[in-house]
Amino acid sequence: MELFGKTLGRGDKTSFRFGVASFPDGSPISLEVKIIVGVNEGPTVTLLGVQHGDEYNGMEVVNRLMGSLKPGDLTGTVIGIPVSNPLAFNTGMRVTPPSVGYENLNLNRVWPGNPKGLLMERIAASIWENAIVGTDYVIDLHEGGRAFMARYIHARGTQETDRLVGDEIRRLCRFFGQGIPILGGVRTRSHMMGSLSIQAGLRGIPCIGPELGGGSRIWPEFVETGVQGVRNIMIGLDMIQGEPVGSEMEQITAPESSWPKTDMGGVMYNRCELGDIVEEGELLGVLKDTTGSLLEEVKAPYRSVILDTRYIPTVYPGDWTFHCGKIV
């Protein structure tokens, strides 16, 4: 088979750097790519880490998983890109800095990219052409980034993607298992139309986004959950042998979610934890000023499972606080 311009055969396990653009001084902008072609024919799964440059656990999930897979035990093909946006990653920022890319800087808003477009659109187009088109499943690993902690699977679609791949996405989420809540439902916000999950879905390729960890550090327990979740999916797809872990644990599916906001800036004191089930009106956090005086209380808008919490406590008015997945 032909992948990233390379001819690969059954049983191959390889890694290489793939040029996607260049810096002004001519040095290459490239991605590390890992590919394992199983000895048996089967589906292709693409794993992406670090679409957002301050989200590190996905990189480790990709590396751990690719390191543990043997071509002789594999049915199908796995493509792994540990760091999908090296420009954001190298500067420790969620999106590419303006000095580098000018605009359209969030990689997960410019899919499917444009080979003749702006820098991030070109990088997206390169990944799209080589690792998304022709693949059967995409697992796009995210997390809370610098300011948040997250623990759920992002599996939202539009009406059209839900029609095309909704059942497959729900199946992947169930395979992932381990009691990880699912944010499902159908979205209408147009600024998310450039996300990989939507654009892949529109082409009939199911893409889920596990959101595990945050706070700009690598958490062994979240990495372990991610590795096991992907392994569970591969077992479910008959790509590897084994017993799935945590498939019996109940997963809540939230059909919608919201982030209560504060009207003032201040310092957030969390009163909830990831995975908590909270009732409508229940206290999630208290906002204080820098002298410790209470400014506002943040309460759950409805019965919810907590999907994200603050990691960095300083908030501006209108900032996201706690991500509430509605329980119906």
Ligand SMILES: [Zn+2]
């Ligand atoms: Zn992200």
